[in-house]
Amino acid sequence: MKFFNTAGPVNPADHYYVPHRFNEPEIRQLIAQKKYFILHAPRQSGKTTGLLQLVKMFNGEGQYKALYVNFEPAQSARSKVIEGMSTILKALKIAIFNTFGAEDAGYQFLIKDEHTQRITGNSLNEFFSYWAQNSTKPIILFIDEIDSLVGDTLISVLRQLRAGYADRPTNFPQSLCLIGVRDVRDYRIYSDEQQAIVLGGSAFNIKAKSLTLPAFTPTQVKELYKQHTDETGQKFTDEAIDYAFEQTQGQPWLVNALAYEACFEMVTDHSQTITKEILEQAKETLIKRQDT
Ligand SMILES: Nc1ncnc2c1ncn2[C@@H]1O[C@H](COP(=O)(O)OP(=O)(O)OP(=O)(O)O)[C@@H](O)[C@H]1O
Ligand SMILES: [Mg+2]
Structure with missing residues (x-):
């Protein structure tokens, strides 16, 4: 099963992946x-x-x-x-x-x-x-x-x-x-x-x-998160996706880290939808852990 990679380069066979970012x-x-x-x-x-x-x-x-x-x-x-x-x-x-x-x-x-x-x-x-x-x-x-x-x-x-x-x-x-x-x-x-x-x-x-290399656009964040929805059925509310972009400004590692925390640490029951409130909590956890 694929996941949001937060350690080193993304391998499209194993991880959710935004393609064609270069011109x-x-x-x-x-x-x-x-x-x-x-x-x-x-x-x-x-x-x-x-x-x-x-x-x-x-x-x-x-x-x-x-x-x-x-x-x-x-x-x-x-x-x-x-x-x-x-x-x-x-x-x-x-x-x-x-x-x-x-x-x-x-x-x-x-x-x-x-x-x-x-x-x-x-x-x-x-x-x-x-x-x-x-x-x-x-x-x-x-x-x-x-x-x-x-x-x-x-x-x-x-x-x-x-x-x-x-x-x-x-x-x-x-x-x-x-x-x-x-x-x-x-x-x-x-x-x-x-x-x-x-x-x-x-x-x-x-x-x-x-x-x-510019940061992810809002559309790219949405497409990345949609890969998780397609794979597992777990949905994100529109408000949650907007929040993720706003908080990360599309910074690729942060976009992945936030979603990994929410979907693979906090709400592992993938029948539950990811809301803005869940991402707010995920953000607090990341800050406390001081990951980079
Ligand atoms: N195309 C992509 N799709 C999805 N996530 C990505 C993509 N590219 C990068 N990321 C995210 O960014 C992180 C870092 O990716 P990568 O190692 O390619 O960046 P880098 O710019 O080479 O970093 P460094 O400067 O540390 O070498 C990945 O672990 C992943 O979270
Ligand atoms: Mg590198």
């Missing part, structure tokens, strides 16, 4: 035009959920090789660039294996000791060049949690991507999207090496566009 025609156009772009939106707004579905869609269509990868593991390297590159290459190795299997040329490259033991500050660039050259399809990359990287590691990643940009699509990924909480142009990155602040806009001055 897909716009993203298709950016990719077709070989652009490098940014997607930034607040925490818990559905970035990862949406991207995972986009990547699935592109790989299903077969024109591109689309990879989702999360760079967050390299946060702990702080400003140590070599350590950061090593962690990023490991994350890529796992992501490529999970998406394309062991036959993939990029995976084969990354499991060779000679490529993972002599890492330099340019290893990421070299890997992407090799991978693009040895892929039959143009590569499109979705790099999540880019702004979890710190200092010289972040600067290094941005500069290595910028350096390869001119060689796309045969010798570098055709298109890439950096995903984070802030726009790259607003990064102020402290470089230990240069003992100075580097601005994101200058380290990554190839950005074509910044996209963002």
